[in-house]
Amino acid sequence: MSGKIVILPETLTNCIAAGEVVERPASIVKELLENALDAGATEITVDLEKGGSSIRVTDNGEGIAREDVPLAFARYATSKIGSFDDIYRVHSFGFRGEALPSIASISRVEMVTRQISSPAGTRAIVEGGEMKEISDIGCPVGTSILVSRIFEPVPVRRKFLKSDMTEQGYCMEVITRLALMQSAVKIRASVGGRPVLNIPSAPDLSERIALTLGQDFRGQLIPAAGEIEGVRLTGFVSRPEFTRSSAAQMYVYVNRRFVKDYLLNHAVMTAYRRLIEARRYPAAVLGLEVAPGDVDVNVHPAKMEVRFRNPRGIYALIVDTLSGAIGAGLTPGAAGAAVSSGAVPSGYVSRVEEALKRYRVSSGPGKLFFSGPVTVKTDAPANPPPLSREDAKWGQPLFSSGENSGCPHFHCFSDLLYIGQTAGTYLIFTGEEGMVLVDQHAAHERVLFEKLRRQAQNDKAVGQRLLLPEVVSLPPRDIAFLTEALPILEEAGMEVEPFGGDSVVIRAIPDFLSHTEARTLLLDLLAECGEADRDMPLQEKREKIFTALACHGAIKANRNMTGPEVSGLCRELDAISHAATCPHGRPLAVSISVAELEKMFRRK
Ligand code: ADP
Ligand code: MG
Numbered sequence: 001m002s003g004k005i006v007i008l009p010e011t012l013t014n015c016i017a018a019g020e021v022v023e024r025p026a027s028i029v030k031e032l033l034e035n036a037l038d039a040g041a042t043e044i045t046v047d048l049e050k051g052g053s054s055i056r057v058t059d060n061g062e063g064i065a066r067e068d069v070p071l072a073f074a075r076y077a078t079s080k081i082g083s084f085d086d087i088y089r090v091h092s093f094g095f096r097g098e099a100l101p102s103i104a105s106i107s108r109v110e111m112v113t114r115q116i117s118s119p120a121g122t123r124a125i126v127e128g129g130e131m132k133e134i135s136d137i138g139c140p141v142g143t144s145i146l147v148s149r150i151f152e153p154v155p156v157r158r159k160f161l162k163s164d165m166t167e168q169g170y171c172m173e174v175i176t177r178l179a180l181m182q183s184a185v186k187i188r189a190s191v192g193g194r195p196v197l198n199i200p201s202a203p204d205l206s207e208r209i210a211l212t213l214g215q216d217f218r219g220q221l222i223p224a225a226g227e228i229e230g231v232r233l234t235g236f237v238s239r240p241e242f243t244r245s246s247a248a249q250m251y252v253y254v255n256r257r258f259v260k261d262y263l264l265n266h267a268v269m270t271a272y273r274r275l276i277e278a279r280r281y282p283a284a285v286l287g288l289e290v291a292p293g294d295v296d297v298n299v300h301p302a303k304m305e306v307r308f309r310n311p312r313g314i315y316a317l318i319v320d321t322l323s324g325a326i327g328a329g330l331t332p333g334a335a336g337a338a339v340s341s342g343a344v345p346s347g348y349v350s351r352v353e354e355a356l357k358r359y360r361v362s363s364g365p366g367k368l369f370f371s372g373p374v375t376v377k378t379d380a381p382a383n384p385p386p387l388s389r390e391d392a393k394w395g396q397p398l399f400s401s402g403e404n405s406g407c408p409h410f411h412c413f414s415d416l417l418y419i420g421q422t423a424g425t426y427l428i429f430t431g432e433e434g435m436v437l438v439d440q441h442a443a444h445e446r447v448l449f450e451k452l453r454r455q456a457q458n459d460k461a462v463g464q465r466l467l468l469p470e471v472v473s474l475p476p477r478d479i480a481f482l483t484e485a486l487p488i489l490e491e492a493g494m495e496v497e498p499f500g501g502d503s504v505v506i507r508a509i510p511d512f513l514s515h516t517e518a519r520t521l522l523l524d525l526l527a528e529c530g531e532a533d534r535d536m537p538l539q540e541k542r543e544k545i546f547t548a549l550a551c552h553g554a555i556k557a558n559r560n561m562t563g564p565e566v567s568g569l570c571r572e573l574d575a576i577s578h579a580a581t582c583p584h585g586r587p588l589a590v591s592i593s594v595a596e597l598e599k600m601f602r603r604k
Contacts, residue, residue, distance in 0.1 A: 014105035025052025034093035051164025226321030235286035271322030463493035463508030
């Protein structure tokens with residue numbers, strides 16, 4: 001009997017390797033852009049077809065010599081390293097020589113390239129990993145790579161792709177990440193022939209941030225710079241009042257490579273601790289320059305995770321530098337603080353000082369708290385866990401959604417006597433049957449949510465027109481999402497229209513949100529309907545948007561409610577047929593019956 005083990009043919013191994021490198025069209029965009037940057041390009045154009053179904057990246061870099069073209073498509077063929085140790089010396093993005101063969105194994109690639117020294121360029125066509133054609137062609141210096149029929153040889157991979165819009169969003173995000181750190185490179189992008197991005201080269205990073213992420217960032221950025229042996233940190237972080245409701249705008253780079261690293265993000269969040277509310281996130285564009293020997297980038301196929309030789313030092317560097325920068329940015333006249341104007345909320349400076357003091361106390365020389373792996377909570381869980389038995393011990397949710405919804409002993413909130421508020425958040429009521437506690441924020445949120453739902457059904461949303469329509473510029477991935485969400489916003493009384501390029505104009509906001517800032521509201525909405533959720537069906541999208549709007553409009557925790565406000569809320573709750581939980585799924589009221597009270601006090 002012959003043996004069972006065979007060596008797989010290269011076309012198949014490339015396909016398998018492509019599984020690691022090419023997860024989705026955006027991964028192709030990333031690899032092609034990195035190659036263009038490695039080739040020293042100063043101008044790069046990305047042309048996408050719908051959803052990244054075809055991708056063309058054109059650069060004015062050094063080009064590839066005719067004899068090297070077939071090698072560029074061979075596995076482990078690279079011009080960037082020659083020995084293993086070189087990996088720890090490289091300054092280029094690539095070095096594994098895997099990207100082009102992986103991409104070519106799962107698509108059709110057409111490459112046109114010319115070096116300055118060569119009179120003619122080369123055109124090569126590779127399909128399913130096989131070189132089909134290689135010929136001369138007249139073309140400008142540089143390289144243009146067109147990738148089409150993506151995943152055709154591996155149809156199963158296509159099933160894992162999300163909607164065109166989401167995939168396109170991922171592609172745009174990849175471009176944004178690279179564009180931020182490459183101030184000198186001109187980057188343009190189009191989708192289906194329509195220009196969507198045109199970022200000129202910028203003299204400095206803060207200018208580049210505004211050009212890439214939106215003009216809103218102007219005047220909101222605090223410069224940060226610090227150094228420890230072998231590591232330099234530079235970049236910008238947002239003023240603490242300019243926060244976001246997701247961590248999506250925290251961009252951290254190691255040696256110009258975008259990384260997603262818990263340790264680094266945690267350090268950034270620590271610098272803001274107590275300065276921003278829970279579940280709010282700063283925007284940040286930070287670059288770490290680490291001696292290549294002190295960081296291992298070869299731990300992740302897409303090189304998104306890295307490993308440091310001195311993680312504690314880097315953690316401390318970030319916390320120290322950012323805390324200092326944020327403090328200096330807010331202390332009037334602080335030396336060297338190139339901070340633009342912007343009203344500082346009262347009490348703010350003292351909070352910064354307090355946080356700084358606390359940080360110094362807790363960190364002290366050489367005893368910064370840092371143990372084991374750290375994790376960052378990026379977002380609240382979409383559905384909070386149901387009350388456990390333990391939680392339910394002292395009181396039952398008033399209406400647990402399901403069988404016993406509609407508590408038999410309880411008719412309406414307005415019949416209860418209001419006693420007062422505890423913990424700044426819970427309203428205490430007494431009634432014939434015992435005691436009722438209401439979470440003021442959750443309750444009001446439910447009221448507003450129901451109101452939005454009713455209005456949407458009856459087509460009668462009331463919007464509050466803004467005296468001055470507000471123009472907001474958005475990162476490209478948000479524009480596409482917003483375009484689809486416009487009718488839903490309109491149902492809620494929020495009027496937003498495209499305003500050309502990367503901008504939209506807000507003309508009206510829901511009446512119950514008239515006290516909020518329109519721009520912040522829109523940005524928060526976009527952040528809350530984060531990337532992962534962008535594929536949801538319309539109905540779900542509506543729920544999500546309504547929930548976010550209701551949450552923004554609802555009375556906050558830790559606010560004193562007046563008597564009339566409490567009775568108003570009770571009436572509104574009574575008008576809702578199934579006020580079981582807040583739209584996020586938390587209970588909004590809990591009752592403790594007289595019998596339960598008696599048990600607690602051992603009277604029974
Ligand atoms: P790596 O980037 O890891 O070296 P790739 O498979 O991405 O591997 O690319 C293989 C080789 O092809 C590179 O080392 C480089 O020499 C060449 N190459 C790829 N894209 C370009 C480009 N846009 N301009 C110039 N050379 C390129
Ligand atoms: Mg590469």
